Every structure is written in structure tokens, then in C-alpha cells.
Amino acid sequence: EVQLVESGGGLVQPGGSLKLSCATSGFTFSDSTIHWVRQPPGKGLEWVGRIRTKADNDAAIYSASVTDRFIMSRDDSKNTAYLQMNSLKTEDTAVYYCARPHSSGYYDNWGQGTLVTVSS
């Protein structure tokens, strides 16, 4: 069974940093791109970005709203992806999901999400 489990969410002050983890099992993690998607409370889904595999040099791209502040990484030995979030703003408050994409362009599997609250 494919599983993705996010952790690391919590309360952080504006300007602070937080690192989320996405622990996976049930598939060959090293062969899989991982995406991050977020959802502010009561609002819609927002694509955050994705990180590709070692074969593609762990290439990461980010949405305009987080580029230069967020950094994606992965540790294939731990089957885990990470989202380092820096210079956090109140508008970054959201549930953050990691998701595994299907080759056809949709999300095959999602984690349960982890809540990040940016507030003073």
C-alpha cells in the first residue's frame, strides 16, 4: 500500500523557518517525482512545486509565491522528501500536502497533510 506521511507542521512567527518532511512507503521512492500542494484554511488548493529524481539531478521548480523562500530536497536512503520554508509570511498559513504524481499528469497518492500556522 502506498503511503505518504507529512510531519513537521506547527506554529511559527512571521520571518521564521520550518522544515516539513514527507515520509513514504509502498513504492520506489527514488524513481518518483514528489510534489507539494498547500491549502490555506477555508480556501482552495495551490500547487507549491515539485522535485524530480536523482536521474534529473533532483531538479526542483517552485510557484511564484514561494520561489526564493522555499527549498525542496529528498533523501532516497530514507524514502523521504523535505520542504524547507524560510522567511515565512502569514499568507503561508496552510495545510501542506505532499503528493505522488502519475505519469499521465495527475496525483495518484496524497498524504494526510500537516498544518503550518504563521502568526505572531
Added chain:
Amino acid sequence: SYELTQPPSVSVSPGQTARITCSGDTLSNLYVYWYQQKPGQAPVLVIYKDNERPSGIPKRFSGSSSGTTVTLTISGVQAEDEADYYCQSADSSTTYWVFGTGTKLTVL
């Protein structure tokens, strides 16, 4: 940034047909995928490649496409279909993925 536009809300009575649209400049060239999201849960795929239904999704869910607008149709709506629905695709380079603005389906 690229956007996909959906109506904020759609309301139907049980047994009626609900139609939710998704509009975007690239949709005539790219596939669209539809997700259902219930409160406190992760999204669930209900339609892929415009009109294909994943296993386990009821036949009352269907999709169609016309030009730059795609439509999710739920025939014979049931109370359990009340949820938020999101379309998803990509920008013209297919580099950046994008979600629609979301539609809240209310079953009266």
C-alpha cells in the same frame, strides 16, 4: 500566473444533475483532472484525462471537454457527493501544475 476558473458554488437537489465547469487558455491542448475533497480529507481523483473514471468512482461521475472549457457532470446527485471539487492541469509548458479555483457542491 496561470489560472483555471471555476464557479464558486453549484447547488442541486438530490437526483438532479450537477455540472461544474473549468476554464483556462491551455485546456484545448492539455488534459484536465478532477478531484473531490471533503472536509478534513485529502483530495480524491474522480476524473482523469478529461473523461476517464478511475476504478471505484461511481458511474454518475463523467467529464467532457469543449475548446478551453471542461465540465464535470454528476448525474443523479447523491447527498454523499456534497464536497469541494477542483480541476487540475498545467501551464502551456507543462512545467507548472495548476489547480482550479474550486467549486463547492451543495446538495439541497
